[in-house]
Amino acid sequence: MVQLVDATPVPHGGNLGQAAERYGIPRENWIDLSTGINPHGYPVPPIDPQAWIRLPDDRDDLEAIAANHYGAPRALAVAGTQAAIRMLPAVLPKGRIGVGLLTYGEYAPAFERAGFTVARFVTSQFADLGAEGSFVLDPARELPADLTHLVLVNPNNPGTERYAPGQLMQWREQLAARGGTLIVDEAFVESMPEFSVAGAVNREGLIVLRSIGKFFGLAGARVGFVLACSEVDRAMRNLRGPWTVSGPARLAVRAALLDTGWQAETRARLIASGARLADVLGRFHPTIWQTPLFSWVRDEQAGRWQEGLARQGIWVRRFDVIPGVRFGLPGDEAAWARLEAALNVVKVEAGI
Numbered sequence: 001m002v003q004l005v006d007a008t009p010v011p012h013g014g015n016l017g018q019a020a021e022r023y024g025i026p027r028e029n030w031i032d033l034s035t036g037i038n039p040h041g042y043p044v045p046p047i048d049p050q051a052w053i054r055l056p057d058d059r060d061d062l063e064a065i066a067a068n069h070y071g072a073p074r075a076l077a078v079a080g081t082q083a084a085i086r087m088l089p090a091v092l093p094k095g096r097i098g099v100g101l102l103t104y105g106e107y108a109p110a111f112e113r114a115g116f117t118v119a120r121f122v123t124s125q126f127a128d129l130g131a132e133g134s135f136v137l138d139p140a141r142e143l144p145a146d147l148t149h150l151v152l153v154n155p156n157n158p159g160t161e162r163y164a165p166g167q168l169m170q171w172r173e174q175l176a177a178r179g180g181t182l183i184v185d186e187a188f189v190e191s192m193p194e195f196s197v198a199g200a201v202n203r204e205g206l207i208v209l210r211s212i213g214k215f216f217g218l219a220g221a222r223v224g225f226v227l228a229c230s231e232v233d234r235a236m237r238n239l240r241g242p243w244t245v246s247g248p249a250r251l252a253v254r255a256a257l258l259d260t261g262w263q264a265e266t267r268a269r270l271i272a273s274g275a276r277l278a279d280v281l282g283r284f285h286p287t288i289w290q291t292p293l294f295s296w297v298r299d300e301q302a303g304r305w306q307e308g309l310a311r312q313g314i315w316v317r318r319f320d321v322i323p324g325v326r327f328g329l330p331g332d333e334a335a336w337a338r339l340e341a342a343l344n345v346v347k348v349e350a351g352i
């Protein structure tokens, strides 16, 4: 008999179909700011038709190119970091794992399903909101003694908190001493590389995840990399199995990782666009938290922001656990203008 697993879908941005249906606005009339994906993704060159016919070659040079790009000793290609998140519980000893209260929503259910105890934490900037049973992740204090593992998204999505590599390595050391692991999800670190700990994954108790979806704007290719010590790399490689990253996706990502000129231009462009977005939003709200790829507005009126913008065909991501709204980057000048005009309307209508 088939054993059913509780698999309530985790809400995500990018769900434009639902928005179109709910607000009766045709899909093509929306501006989708509900994800943190670079709207100017890597211009993928034409794909060799053979890549569609042949089985993917897991032993091509993609992983070596990725390792070199990340400054890591090795890299394991996966079908998006999402796939890696679901594999992690199988390679870590069971225990208590710290997961942010406000962070990427797939970690807690993945570990809960596998029988781990998930301890939610809030970072010091949201310490006032700590729910019962959660702890405050405070750099000045030791990690809770009963914690085995810790997941940190750096910079955090959506809260934008960022952790310096020195701090991360201290937490890694504390966890490694008790047989635990620090998992650092660097999905959004590509335009702030000074925060990456990818080069340190040979140290005990450290796993880093890198996504090709965000900075490279290739979320549809479904490619990510796990950077880890050789033992974890081997275990996850066995779990992953063959051919999970398709041939065409391998070629697209290979080209993107080798194109350092495009990367440098993109980094500069995203930093400027991220600052521009924070500046626009700053005219409507006193405190904006920002990264190059998205801004976060913490506001009790998150529902009114989302609703008011949606009625004007602008889709943003609302969070309820700590009320707030995440805005991705508009893709062109018309979208910037529409966002600003829509914010003005919301301000008047909703009194925000």
Ligand SMILES: Cc1ncc(COP(=O)(O)O)c(C=O)c1O
Residues within 6 Å of the ligand: 079, 080, 081, 082, 083, 104, 153, 157, 185, 187, 210, 211, 212, 213, 219, 222, 223, 224
């Ligand atoms: C922090 C974080 N990690 C991982 C993922 C999964 O990304 P992907 O599977 O496209 O690599 C996302 C997607 O939104 C994310 O925000």
